[in-house]
Amino acid sequence: MKESFRQSMAWLHTWTGLLFGWLLFAMFVTGTAAYFQHEISRWMRPELVATADPVSATQAAITYLRTREPDAESWFITPPSARNPVTEVFWQPKKVEGQPPTRRKREETSATLDGHGHPVTVRETRGGYFLYRFHFDLHYMPVMWARYLVGAAAMFMLVAIVSGIITHKKIFADFFMLRFGKGQRSWLDAHNVTAVFALPFYLMITYTGLVTLATQYMPWGVMANYASTDTFFEEVFPGRADVPRSGVAAPLVPVSSLMAMASRSWGGAGVGFVKVANPGDNTATITITRAADTAIAARGESMVFAGPSGTLLDRHVPEGGALATQSVMVGLHAGRYAGWGLRWLYFLSGIGGTIMVGSGLVLWTVKRRAKLPDPAHPHFGFRLVERLNIAAIAGLPAGLAAYFLANRLLPDAMDNRAEWEINSLFLIWAGVLLWACFRPQRRAWVESLSFAAALFAAVPIVNALTVSRNMLTGLVTGDWLFVAFDMAMVTLSFALGWAARKAARVELKATRSARQKSKELTTA
Amino acid sequence: MIHIVAICAAILGFGCLCAAMARHQTDMLGRKLPSPVQQQFRRAGGALLLVALAIDMAGLGIAYGAIAWFGHLTTGAVMVLAILKWKTA
Numbered sequence: 001m002k003e004s005f006r007q008s009m010a011w012l013h014t015w016t017g018l019l020f021g022w023l024l025f026a027m028f029v030t031g032t033a034a035y036f037q038h039e040i041s042r043w044m045r046p047e048l049v050a051t052a053d054p055v056s057a058t059q060a061a062i063t064y065l066r067t068r069e070p071d072a073e074s075w076f077i078t079p080p081s082a083r084n085p086v087t088e089v090f091w092q093p094k095k096v097e098g099q100p101p102t103r104r105k106r107e108e109t110s111a112t113l114d115g116h117g118h119p120v121t122v123r124e125t126r127g128g129y130f131l132y133r134f135h136f137d138l139h140y141m142p143v144m145w146a147r148y149l150v151g152a153a154a155m156f157m158l159v160a161i162v163s164g165i166i167t168h169k170k171i172f173a174d175f176f177m178l179r180f181g182k183g184q185r186s187w188l189d190a191h192n193v194t195a196v197f198a199l200p201f202y203l204m205i206t207y208t209g210l211v212t213l214a215t216q217y218m219p220w221g222v223m224a225n226y227a228s229t230d231t232f233f234e235e236v237f238p239g240r241a242d243v244p245r246s247g248v249a250a251p252l253v254p255v256s257s258l259m260a261m262a263s264r265s266w267g268g269a270g271v272g273f274v275k276v277a278n279p280g281d282n283t284a285t286i287t288i289t290r291a292a293d294t295a296i297a298a299r300g301e302s303m304v305f306a307g308p309s310g311t312l313l314d315r316h317v318p319e320g321g322a323l324a325t326q327s328v329m330v331g332l333h334a335g336r337y338a339g340w341g342l343r344w345l346y347f348l349s350g351i352g353g354t355i356m357v358g359s360g361l362v363l364w365t366v367k368r369r370a371k372l373p374d375p376a377h378p379h380f381g382f383r384l385v386e387r388l389n390i391a392a393i394a395g396l397p398a399g400l401a402a403y404f405l406a407n408r409l410l411p412d413a414m415d416n417r418a419e420w421e422i423n424s425l426f427l428i429w430a431g432v433l434l435w436a437c438f439r440p441q442r443r444a445w446v447e448s449l450s451f452a453a454a455l456f457a458a459v460p461i462v463n464a465l466t467v468s469r470n471m472l473t474g475l476v477t478g479d480w481l482f483v484a485f486d487m488a489m490v491t492l493s494f495a496l497g498w499a500a501r502k503a504a505r506v507e508l509k510a511t512r513s514a515r516q517k518s519k520e521l522t523t524a
Numbered sequence: 525m526i527h528i529v530a531i532c533a534a535i536l537g538f539g540c541l542c543a544a545m546a547r548h549q550t551d552m553l554g555r556k557l558p559s560p561v562q563q564q565f566r567r568a569g570g571a572l573l574l575v576a577l578a579i580d581m582a583g584l585g586i587a588y589g590a591i592a593w594f595g596h597l598t599t600g601a602v603m604v605l606a607i608l609k610w611k612t613a
Contacts (some may be wrong), residue, residue, distance in 0.1 A: 176542050177603055193605065198598045295586055334589070341527040341589070345595025396588070 006167060013163040014364065018385065019225050020153040021361045022392040027150065028357055029396055031135035031205075032350025033128065035335055035343055040128030043485045044407045046467040047122045048086055052115025054079035055256045058274055060085045060117030062255060068111075069093070070280050073242070075273040081291065083346045087113040088118060091385075124417040125407055131400075136213070139422065143214075151217050157206045171196055180484035184370075187363045193233030193355040201349040202356070205421060208333035211326060236323065237299075237316075250282035253310035261312075262288040262303045269294035282308050298331035298356045299325065358393045365389065387444075394448035397496060401455035402428035408459075428455075442507040448501035458495035460486040527592065532577045534600025536573030540565045542604050551612050568612035573597065 005012075034042065042048065058079045065075045073092040080087055089108035108126075114120050126133075137145035165171070175196060195202070215222060215229070226232040238352070259271050272291035278284045284307025290300030304314040318327055331337055335346045365386050371383045372378050378386075399522070406424035412416055436444040463486070464470040469479055471486035543552045544565035550556065557565065576596055580589035 173545075176545070176548055176608055178605060178609065179610075195603075200594045201598065263576075298593075337588075342595065345527075345592065345599065349595060349598060384532050458582045 009163040009166040013160055013167050015154045016163070017160040017357075017360050019362050020156045021357055023149070023153045023386050024157055025236060025337050025361065025392045026396055027135050027153065027355065027359045028350060028354040029400070029401070030131045031353060034132035034135055034348060035338075035347045037132045039129030039341050039481055039485070040131065040309045041125075041350075042481055043084075044125045044127040044404070045122045046482075048120065050115065051082075051085045051507070052080045052087070054081065054271060055259050057113070057115045057117075058259065058271070060256055060278070061353060062117075063250065064110065064111070064113055064117040064119075065091065065161050066279065071280065073277070074278055075276040077276075079271055079274065080115065080269065081272075081293070083293075087115070087117075089113060095464075101220045120510075123412050124406070124414075125421055126418045130403075130422060136209075139426070144169050147213055147216055148288075151210065151213055154206055156211050157202075158210070158271075161199075161206060162201055164507045168192060184363070184366045187359055187366050187388050191356060191359040191363055194352050198349045198356075199217050200339070200354040202353055204332060205350075205353070208329040212328045212333055213328070236295065237303070243278065243285075244279050245281040248282045250284065250308035252276065252284060252286070252307045253305075255286060258286060258288060258303075258305050258310055262290070266290050266294070266301065269276070272300055276307065281425065284308060285313065286310075290336075292331075292336040295335065296337045297327040297338065298334060299323070299327040319489065344420050350423065361389045361393065363383075382461075386441050387433070390436035390441075391433035392427070394445070394452050394496070395429045397434070397492065398432050398448070398452035398455050399425040399429035400461055401452065401489075401492075404459050405455065405462055407417075412414055442510055445503040446500055446507055449496050449503055453496035453500055456489050456496060459489040526579065527596065530579045530583070530593070530596040531599050531603070533572055533576035533579055534596045535603045537569045537576060538597075538600045538604040539607070540569030540572060542608060544569060544570075548608060551608055573600075576600070 031403070038055055045103075058077055061077045062075070062080075065077075069075065069091045071094045073094060073327070075089065075091045077383060078088040088110070091113075093104070111119050114124060135145060135387070136150050137143045138150065146310075168174075174192060178187055178193050182189075208494075219229070222229055223231045226235070255274065258390075259274075262271060263269060270291040272293075273289040275287040275289075276284060277287070286305045286307055287302055288305070289302040292298055292300055299318045301318070302316045304316070305311065306313055318324060323465060335343065338346055346494065365382065368382060369375055372382065403421055403425040406421040410420055410424075414420060432448050436448060439447065460471060463482075464472075469482045471483050474480060474482035474486075539552070542548050543557070544562050546556070546562070546613065560574075576588070577593045579591045583589065584592055
């Protein structure tokens with residue numbers, strides 16, 4: 001029998017979607033959360049309240065680094081911004097001759113400072129940054145492998161989108177088609193509606209996601225033209241070359257006038273990043289990079305100044321059509337330029353993508369259950385998909401809530417505290433997977449979804465009991481971040497609770513009809 | 525503010541497009557439309573979506589506005605679907 005083109009596309013859509021569906025679901029959840037990574041980080045470090053002026057904070061950070069790490073190879077400073085109240089600094093320690101650079105712990109080469117250059121005492125956490133990194137680096141595995149895996153998933157996503165568009169016969173005729181309470185038909189409607197409504201976003205986010213790691217996935221262009229990838233990056237993003245120290249000491253000029261000058265030449269845009277190479281030496285340079293929140297293109301311009309004199313040495317603007325295109329694509333993906341309105345639109349589109357992937361996964365089982373030879377005892381593959389669906393769709397949100405709860409409940413002085421927050425996420429996630437494996441499928445859905453809903457409901461309560469900032473105090477003092485976060489937790493809790501109730505109704509109906517059937521059998 | 529205005533235009537636009545579809549007319553308007561009127565609704569809907577684009581580009585800049593427009597279209601379509609479900613519930 002010759003298959004039609006559309007049928008073969010439907011096959012492709014079904015199986016590419018299924019194979020990476022669970023990973024894609026996790027990428028959509030954490031990637032969507034990452035649009036608010038700074039806000040999540042602020043919530044997870046409730047001790048930080050005051051904001052500081054970026055220019056004086058940078059100067060204060062330099063004073064701190066001069067006392068603490070005078071011979072470092074270089075200092076890296078991220079000034080405070082509207083979305084992050086503290087100065088983040090890290091440094092590259094001095095290399096010892098003849099010794100390979102030793103791997104050091106994060107806290108040995110970095111610090112978080114307030115506006116006056118004093119280290120802040122704050123609970124150890126990786127905050128929203130972890131969720132951002134997880135959506136392309138995963139966890140507990142080498143980053144390079146993770147990125148190949150994530151890249152393969154994104155490639156399959158692109159295939160699933162294109163084949164999905166071809167499979168969906170009536171994109172326009174069925175545009176507003178959503179029928180409730182019709183089993184498989186309803187799942188298909190939900191999948192279609194979430195897919196079609198934000199289709200341009202999914203195409204953009206998947207394609208640009210691949211572009212962000214294109215040099216890893218398609219290295220051959222670079223390999224053919226450059227001796228090593230380092231030489232390539234050196235040419236594309238100059239200013240990385242290390243100049244040896246001369247040994248002649250020279251003080252740094254105040255950084256404030258340089259920052260003001262850079263900001264003026266970028267039409268008032270803020271400073272995103274300051275790097276000081278060879279600090280304290282007369283070969284010192286200060287590189288100032290434009291903040292990413294003022295232009296769509298992600299790769300900001302930078303200016304290089306001589307450390308002792310403050311004269312402008314170099315001005316770097318990304319050049320060439322290819323680089324500009326890549327820069328805009330990465331910018332579109334990360335959305336760092338987006339203001340509040342657009343950021344929420346990104347976030348809601350991301351939620352749409354999460355529902356699209358989730359409903360697609362469920363649809364796979366709904367469609368096949370009726371056709372099983374013995375629906376009461378499905379084969380192994382079917383059961384595997386069922387259980388993984390529960391683990392992904394209910395388990396990951398539960399893990400996310402556990403991550404937030406762990407942030408409030410783990411003791412401040414705990415060793416490896418930040419890592420244990422992350423472990424909590426995966427422990428709960430794995431727990432839900434195990435639970436789903438040993439419970440009847442329909443019960444497992446109800447229980448896992450209720451569990452996730454309960455954990456999200458617990459977040460505002462535990463927060464109110466452990467720290468002094470919450471929704472109520474926020475409403476009084478205008479601390480909108482804490483109001484919004486609690487609201488988001490309550491909304492997620494309601495949404496998961498609603499899903500649990502729906503699942504419970506289905507379960508009730510199924511047990512009733514099963515009872516009916518067995519009764520008929522016994523009376524017959 | 526621009527976001528809200530553009531979303532309103534998108535809701536009106538998708539609302540007209542939805543009302544122009546035979547299967548949703550009774551739900552949206554309570555009656556069937558003759559086909560020339562249906563045609564007018566369709567044109568008005570398309571025009572309103574372009575108006576949303578114009579509002580976005582004028583208010584937020586050409587590039588930024590174009591990106592925001594896609595988000596506003598999504599929001600508008602979701603709202604119209606919500607209205608449709610609410611009217612039939």
